[in-house]
Amino acid sequence: MANEKNDDNPSLKAPELYETLREKGYSKSKSAAISNAQANPDMHPSEAGGKAPPYEEWTKDELYERAQELDIAGRSDMNKEELIAALRNN
Incomplete structure (x- = not known):
C-alpha cells in the first residue's frame, strides 16, 4: 500500500501506524481512528472498552x-x- 502514503494528510496523527494497519487489512477509517487515538495522550483506547452506551x-x-x-x-x-x-x- 505504499502508493497510499498519507504524508499529505494532516488529520493523521500517526501516519506510520496508519500504514501498518492498512497493510494488515484494516479499513481506511478504522486505521485512521486507531492511529489517531493512540497518538492522542488524552485517549486510552485500550481502557475505553465497554464504557460507551450501546x-x-x-x-x-x-x-x-x-x-x-x-x-x-x-x-x-x-x-x-x-x-x-x-x-x-x-
Whole structure:
C-alpha cells in the first residue's frame, strides 16, 4: 500500500501506524481512528472498552456525527437502524 502514503494528510496523527494497519487489512477509517487515538495522550483506547452506551441509546444525530467521523458513505440517507448497522460493520 505504499502508493497510499498519507504524508499529505494532516488529520493523521500517526501516519506510520496508519500504514501498518492498512497493510494488515484494516479499513481506511478504522486505521485512521486507531492511529489517531493512540497518538492522542488524552485517549486510552485500550481502557475505553465497554464504557460507551450501546448505539441503540444514541440519538440519530449522534450516530450521524460518528458516521461522519468514520467517513461512512451514504450516511445522510440512512435512518437510525441503518446508521447503527453501518457503524457496527465499519
